[in-house]
Amino acid sequence: MAPTSLHNCPAPAKLNLFLHVVGRRPDGYHLLQSVFQLIDRSDTLHFDLRSDERIVRTTDVPGVPEEQDLIVRALRALQAEYQRRHGRLPPGIDVAVEKCLPMGGGLGGGSSDAATALMAANHLWQAGLTDAELIALGLPLGADIPFFLFGATAFAEGVGEALQAVPGPDCWYVVIEPGVSVPTVAIFTATDLTRNTKAITISDFSRRHVESNDLIGFGENDLQDVAARLFPPVAEAIEWLGGYGAARMTGSGSCVFCAFSTEHEAEQVLKHVPARWRAWKAKALQRHPMKIALANPFVVE
Template identity: 45%
Template sequence: MFTLPSPAKLNLFLHINGRRPDGYHELQTLFQFLDYGDDVGFSPRDDDRILLDPALPGVPDRDNLILLAALALRRTVDQPLCGVNLSLTKRLPMGGGLGGGSSNAATTLLGLNRLWQLGRSCEELAELGLQLGADVPVFVRGFAAWGEGIGEKLTPAEPPEIWYLVLKPDCNISTGLIFSEQGLTRDTPRIKIAPAFEGDASRYRNDCEDVVCRLYPEVKRSLDWLAQFGPARLTGTGACIFGRFPTESKAQKVWASRPSGITGFVARGVNLSPLHKKLTELK
């Protein structure tokens, strides 16, 4: 029996370069992990059943990425495998743009690869994870990355490992709704990797931010408040927003002064996923 972290990610910027014929959008983004997230527990069973307890409220089993990841991996194996009890300690808000579901799926793939002793490479698991969601590969590979395509084309990156204050306004945002909005910016010119790495990601933007703020006034209010203390930005398609701070104490000071009714946390940006760090310790 063992437990693995399922960390959050931030999109330090998110540019939308166009829409593909299949409806997906071409993106450029910079992913970084946080030392904060969910936990997924793994315990083998004497039968072949795969069970998740507790169930995720409001998410039926057929849509739960943890169970979908487990079943997808088991379908790639021709030999009998033991069942597993999966447990989820949920800290990341749903619909927050922090990649919680994708992270849970990646942790499940890597955890079951270890439990079942399959010996699959990160590349193989990332390819399988892409069938579950565009953000799953970055969590499987486990390094901060420049992302292109629909977010699955990844180049390792090393953004500064600074502190972030992450706020979650009281709303849940549908990624599909945001990407279907007519007013969404879809023609941001592509930038080259080298200048983006050499520069400060705060120079760039999140192309979803204007649409999200128009549709969800609570996000705009939180963003305006956090912007008093420095650059603030939406992550992914929201609803979470984040501000950058050079030290934990400065981030905690702002967190302590937040308006009532806003949840969130302070965490450090890390370029090696806590999941991969833990897997290395377990070997």
């Protein structure tokens, strides 16, 4: 019998181990190169099939109206695709969201929520879409959604949709939330944004980052200087955390991270983080925990 609910579904955060802007398409979208790393800090989602065909978010998410929520939009897109394939709508879904990841933090929380929703609904509806088909469905909604559906450490190119698996570090991170929400559009429209970094290859990254065990020293985040200029708390967090190692902003900001070989090292740094910031530790993940759970029928509810 097909399941009617999936509870405690993880939507993990990501870090950009580096992020280069290597050009711009004629339509204005920036061409990127990055390595996306999953970590074990996550939002948690709960899904229950309904007796009607409505998609309903049952919890409030401050600052995100239900109609604009990527979760709702992703589920409706999959619902429409199901109808196209099967000639009928699947049951509706109630979605409850436990938010842990900050908005405007560069951790991909909204995109991760949407990806988890697509994986969950594909399972509950027995829709049968492949990962590639889900990725094609998710890309128009958000450039980070394909990575979370890909579900493993990835070298990303294009606008973030061209993904290849790469070995990821086995480490711990300290992440600081500087207390500001950075709008992505403000970073990408800045006149002083670097847009012509020389493109690299996967082997360039692998030699430096994996073979030499250089946890964060490879490349730059080309968005960091602009974010630090526009949002001084980001610059302050980078400077402070940089006293313990190579500190870097993730995505378009605002969160800042530093890698450590052991959990103990990360915990020692956390003890000294100024009280004005929220900070936490996280473990690098090699595979999306939702994909692991769905592959094991004894794990999911």
